[in-house]
Amino acid sequence: MTDTPATPEPLLPERLARAITLGGPIPVAQFMAAANAHYYATRDPLGATGDFVTAPEISQMFGELIGLWLADLWDRAGRPELHYVELGPGRGTLAKDALRAMAKAGLMPPVHFVETSPALRAAQAQAVPHAQWHDDVTSLPEDAPLLIVANEFFDALPVYQIVRRGEAWHERLVACQDTMFLPIAGKAVPDDIVPEALRDAAAGSIIESSPASVAIVRALAKRLAAQGGAALIVDYGYDGPAVGETLQAVKGHGFANPFDNPGDQDLTAHVDFATLAGMAELSGAAVHGPVAQGDFLGLLGIAERAAALARAQPDRGGDLAEAHRRLTHPSEMGALFRAMALIGKGWPAPAAMG
Ligand code: SAH
Numbered sequence: 106m107t108d109t110p111a112t113p114e115p116l117l118p119e120r121l122a123r124a125i126t127l128g129g130p131i132p133v134a135q136f137m138a139a140a141n142a143h144y145y146a147t148r149d150p151l152g153a154t155g156d157f158v159t160a161p162e163i164s165q166m167f168g169e170l171i172g173l174w175l176a177d178l179w180d181r182a183g184r185p186e187l188h189y190v191e192l193g194p195g196r197g198t199l200a201k202d203a204l205r206a207m208a209k210a211g212l213m214p215p216v217h218f219v220e221t222s223p224a225l226r227a228a229q230a231q232a233v234p235h236a237q238w239h240d241d242v243t244s245l246p247e248d249a250p251l252l253i254v255a256n257e258f259f260d261a262l263p264v265y266q267i268v269r270r271g272e273a274w275h276e277r278l279v280a281c282q283d284t285m286f287l288p289i290a291g292k293a294v295p296d297d298i299v300p301e302a303l304r305d306a307a308a309g310s311i312i313e314s315s316p317a318s319v320a321i322v323r324a325l326a327k328r329l330a331a332q333g334g335a336a337l338i339v340d341y342g343y344d345g346p347a348v349g350e351t352l353q354a355v356k357g358h359g360f361a362n363p364f365d366n367p368g369d370q371d372l373t374a375h376v377d378f379a380t381l382a383g384m385a386e387l388s389g390a391a392v393h394g395p396v397a398q399g400d401f402l403g404l405l406g407i408a409e410r411a412a413a414l415a416r417a418q419p420d421r422g423g424d425l426a427e428a429h430r431r432l433t434h435p436s437e438m439g440a441l442f443r444a445m446a447l448i449g450k451g452w453p454a455p456a457a458m459g
Contacts, residue, residue, distance in 0.1 A: 168202025330389025399439025
């Protein structure tokens with residue numbers, strides 16, 4: 106026998122095209138999950154040279170104020186032993202800034218990161234070397250309260266879509282023609298899976314849902330109910346269920362067609378805060394908010410923090426003012442982004458949630 110050269114692993118678009126050719130069109134959620142798993146596993150997408158910038162990458166003030174918010178809850182809960190948990194920590198910047206602020210308040214918890222991307226785990230290990238990593242929330246410790254942070258995590262989780270065609274709602278699937286991926290209407294779905302208030306929406310309407318997000322919130326809320334602690338979810342979103350397609354792709358700081366180039370651009374969908382809040386309450390957590398990110402950071406004292414930093418480093422005054430504006434102004438991240446807290450049994454109400 107002669108040695109044949111190893112066949113390289115086919116690229117994600119080829120793998121997806123082959124799967125669709127053999128097995129038929131796939132749900133939008135399956136396409137999004139495969140695309141994002143590949144996307145995050147193969148790069149660090151954050152920052153000026155990447156595809157998008159997140160709040161903790163804009164300024165250290167974001168993570169610091171979240172750290173103070175957590176330390177205040179911990180203090181008023183009687184300063185118990187607990188764990189810091191972050192879902193999808195990116196480069197670890199938020200955690201690093203929050204842990205520094207918490208340490209100043211006397212809180213130095215063990216750190217747990219839920220992260221699937223090897224590339225980002227490596228970046229996180231640079232920022233927070235003593236962290237422990239988890240593939241999902243099921244392996245998080247059970248012995249003490251949890252302080253959980255998720256910034257721009259839930260928007261990366263897959264959404265299903267249904268689309269109204271004529272008199273019926275159909276699941277939206279992704280088909281493949283030659284090398285092009287495109288959305289099509291699949292089988293009609295039973296009426297009872299369509300939220301009642303939306304059943305008569307106009308032809309062409311799309312409704313999204315994220316069972317993966319709901320499952321994670323349920324698991325977190327059950328933990329908070331059993332163990333105590335709190336979770337802070339910050340993301341862009343709406344109060345659903347509602348009609349509207351929010352699935353979007355970002356590449357090099359601009360928008361792109363979400364069905365093009367799977368695995369090479371960031372796919373997100375807006376987070377349905379009302380549905381997540383409902384599930385959290387059903388699972389035993391108290392829900393506070395969501396409130397606009399600008400209001401949340403304002404009440405936590407971002408203006409004072411920016412002024413203090415500028416006094417210490419006068420040459421950075423302009424940058425700090427610009428970061429403050431980007432994080433809080435309604436035309437930037439101040440209004441579209443919102444913060445929501447889940448609070449465990451016996452824990453106090455959080456600050457800055459109205
Ligand atoms: N929170 C960071 C990064 C946001 S990007 C910040 O604000 O800068 C989304 C993050 O979620 C990345 O770290 C990505 O690798 C991670 N992620 C995406 N899907 C995930 C999944 N299913 N499980 C765990 N982590 C996931």
